[in-house]
Amino acid sequence: MLLKLENVHKSFFTGNPQKKRVVLDGIDLELVQGETVAILGPSGSGKSTLLNIIGALDRQDSGEIFFNGRSMAELNEKQLTQFRNREIGFIFQLHHLLPQCTVLENVLLPAVPVRDPGYRAECLNRAYDLIREVGLWEQRDQHPNVLSGGESQRVAVIRALINRPGLLLADEPTGSLDQKNVLSILSLLLKLNDEYNASLIVVTHSMEIASRMGRIYELRNGKFLNTR
Numbered sequence: 001m002l003l004k005l006e007n008v009h010k011s012f013f014t015g016n017p018q019k020k021r022v023v024l025d026g027i028d029l030e031l032v033q034g035e036t037v038a039i040l041g042p043s044g045s046g047k048s049t050l051l052n053i054i055g056a057l058d059r060q061d062s063g064e065i066f067f068n069g070r071s072m073a074e075l076n077e078k079q080l081t082q083f084r085n086r087e088i089g090f091i092f093q094l095h096h097l098l099p100q101c102t103v104l105e106n107v108l109l110p111a112v113p114v115r116d117p118g119y120r121a122e123c124l125n126r127a128y129d130l131i132r133e134v135g136l137w138e139q140r141d142q143h144p145n146v147l148s149g150g151e152s153q154r155v156a157v158i159r160a161l162i163n164r165p166g167l168l169l170a171d172e173p174t175g176s177l178d179q180k181n182v183l184s185i186l187s188l189l190l191k192l193n194d195e196y197n198a199s200l201i202v203v204t205h206s207m208e209i210a211s212r213m214g215r216i217y218e219l220r221n222g223k224f225l226n227t228r
């Protein structure tokens with residue numbers, strides 16, 4: 001089992017300190033290596049919250065999460081950082097590109113902590129390939145401030161692939177893309193799944209993307225409805 005969520009709950013404080021807003025109300029999920037899942041749900045239903053918790057960027061209030069059989073609660077800060085860097089790729093809803101870095105440098109960011117020169121060379125080659133594949137070759141030395149929203153999104157997508165993560169968490173990876181680019185990102189994700197058996201958890205409003213995932217869940221009132 002790659003990933004297991006057991007009865008995960010999360011609430012946030014609202015403006016009223018007496019009242020918490022329950023966002024996740026008992027989420028269970030089991031994912032073996034190579035499985036793909038789409039998560040649908042209305043705005044504010046907790047999709048990003050759930051991905052952030054799976055990616056160890058936020059913590060659940062209760063419930064347990066296991067990655068490769070190991071409880072995430074047992075990991076110390078250093079191990080959590082390693083987990084975020086090596087085991088998962090995260091495509092954020094807001095792209096979170098570093099403005100001071102070029103496209104190429106942004107794509108290479110997750111590989112920066114790895115010191116091995118051989119691995120770095122491999123990542124550089126992979127970055128070049130990925131940049132070409134999403135049609136950003138001409139822009140590779142430019143900074144994010146001159147990119148369009150869709151171009152930034154494509155950079156965010158390929159940055160998440162640079163370390164070939166076993167689990168890719170994608171928060172609306174095609175949100176501001178046109179049809180042609182939706183298809184190019186979709187094929188990139190499916191290729192990752194196909195060639196490296198990477199698992200995908202994709203939050204999306206696109207039925208085109210959702211229908212290509214093995215399972216589809218809808219997040220409603222803090223719970224998963226299994227729609228397929």
Ligand SMILES: Nc1ncnc2c1ncn2[C@@H]1O[C@H](COP(=O)(O)OP(=O)(O)OP(=O)(O)O)[C@@H](O)[C@H]1O
Pocket residue numbers: 012013023041042043044045046047048049050093
């Ligand atoms: N740090 C926080 N503090 C307080 N409330 C939060 C926090 N993060 C999220 N929320 C609230 O939790 C709810 C779920 O937010 P979340 O971002 O997970 O929704 P979403 O399903 O990703 O929505 P969208 O489709 O618009 O991206 C929202 O009501 C949001 O206001």
Ligand SMILES: [Mg+2]
Pocket residue numbers: 047048049093171
């Ligand atoms: Mg969201």
